[in-house]
Amino acid sequence: MQINVSKPYLPDIKKYNAYLERIWKSSYLTNFGPLSQELESRLCEYLGVSHLLLVGNGTLALQIAFKVLGLKAGDEVITTPFSFVATTNTLAWEKLKISFCDIDDKSFCIDTSKISRLITPQTRAILPVHVFGNACDVKTLENIADSHKLKLIYDAAHAFGVKYGGKSIFTYGDIATISFHATKIFHSVEGGAIIFEDKNLLDEAKSMINFGLKENMPNILGINAKNSEFHAAMGLCVLDDIEYIMQERGRIWEYYYEKLKNYYALQDLSTNSTNNFHYFPILFETESSMLTVIKILNENKIFPRRYFYPSLDTLSFYHNLKQCPISQDIASRILCLPIYVGLSRKEQDMIIKHLVK
Numbered sequence: 417m418q419i420n421v422s423k424p425y426l427p428d429i430k431k432y433n434a435y436l437e438r439i440w441k442s443s444y445l446t447n448f449g450p451l452s453q454e455l456e457s458r459l460c461e462y463l464g465v466s467h468l469l470l471v472g473n474g475t476l477a478l479q480i481a482f483k484v485l486g487l488k489a490g491d492e493v494i495t496t497p498f499s500f501v502a503t504t505n506t507l508a509w510e511k512l513k514i515s516f517c518d519i520d521d522k523s524f525c526i527d528t529s530k531i532s533r534l535i536t537p538q539t540r541a542i543l544p545v546h547v548f549g550n551a552c553d554v555k556t557l558e559n560i561a562d563s564h565k566l567k568l569i570y571d572a573a574h575a576f577g578v579k580y581g582g583k584s585i586f587t588y589g590d591i592a593t594i595s596f597h598a599t600k601i602f603h604s605v606e607g608g609a610i611i612f613e614d615k616n617l618l619d620e621a622k623s624m625i626n627f628g629l630k631e632n633m634p635n636i637l638g639i640n641a642k643n644s645e646f647h648a649a650m651g652l653c654v655l656d657d658i659e660y661i662m663q664e665r666g667r668i669w670e671y672y673y674e675k676l677k678n679y680y681a682l683q684d685l686s687t688n689s690t691n692n693f694h695y696f697p698i699l700f701e702t703e704s705s706m707l708t709v710i711k712i713l714n715e716n717k718i719f720p721r722r723y724f725y726p727s728l729d730t731l732s733f734y735h736n737l738k739q740c741p742i743s744q745d746i747a748s749r750i751l752c753l754p755i756y757v758g759l760s761r762k763e764q765d766m767i768i769k770h771l772v773k
């Protein structure tokens with residue numbers, strides 16, 4: 417049996433069908449339907465946030481965030497090169513200038529001590545990533561953004577349910593975005609959300625994702641970035657089971673930790689935040705030793721993933737002039753192990769056996 421790095425959580429199909437029956441009864445398929453509204457409300461309650469807007473995916477969430485905060489082509493945004501490519505693709509797609517800041521070699525998050533020296537007269541925003549759900553140094557980032565009058569947008573794609581200082585990680589910054597892709601802890605098959613502190617920004621973004629309409633008339637420049645009732649139905653089903661999902665992932669994460677902590681370097685987790693057990697990355701001493709282990713695992717039908725590889729500052733289509741050696745080094749030696757609801761202890765032991773030989 418093949419073991420992949422992740423496996424989408426699928427709820428009881430009978431429960432999903434019950435939500436589908438509500439769609440059939442209402443004939444509401446999209447356009448901020450009742451299930452979408454219910455999911456937004458329940459997510460606000462669960463996550464401890466005030467204003468949340470569902471969108472089609474996490475990539476669109478970032479693009480809408482840039483637009484609603486008034487970023488324009490040519491504006492410079494400081495971000496991390498150690499992330500999934502969508503983080504910086506959105507910047508390039510919106511013709512924003514990417515300024516890479518290297519990462520901390522222990523937390524894997526953006527190195528806040530290096531940000532200030534990168535700020536120029538063209539800098540308008542900072543886009544940090546809570547890497548693998550590990551909270552950034554949000555207090556320092558907030559101080560930098562405030563002192564330089566910069567927008568602070570968090571890519572929190574991995575940070576579902578994380579709390580920092582006793583409150584939701586999504587309450588920090590001007591905007592936080594999240595992905596609800598099928599591979600995430602909480603998912604709606606495809607989907608994402610934008611979390612705002614300012615309700616006026618929520619209202620503007622809601623118009624923006626619906627062709628810019630206000631009272632059914634064109635009002636501002638907009639696109640179609642809405643999600644459907646079918647996606648909301650899946651989200652509601654998964655949210656019903658979220659405590660079980662977290663518990664199971666925590667069990668798997670803790671077992672890896674106990675068995676591997678003396679063999680591999682592990683990510684330093686923020687002492688101010690909770691762990692949502694989204695990923696279990698391990699760091700090898702060399703890239704060659706990692707590639708050897710990957711080959712052995714693959715031969716045994718185990719498929720971990722090189723998250724995040726390559727370091728984004730090495731991609732030619734960003735026309736980047738600044739190299740980030742720490743990110744490049746970490747990206748070359750890091751491997752994320754399989755973790756998902758349903759991964760058995762026997763399967764975990766088999767993975768661990770090949771890692772500690």
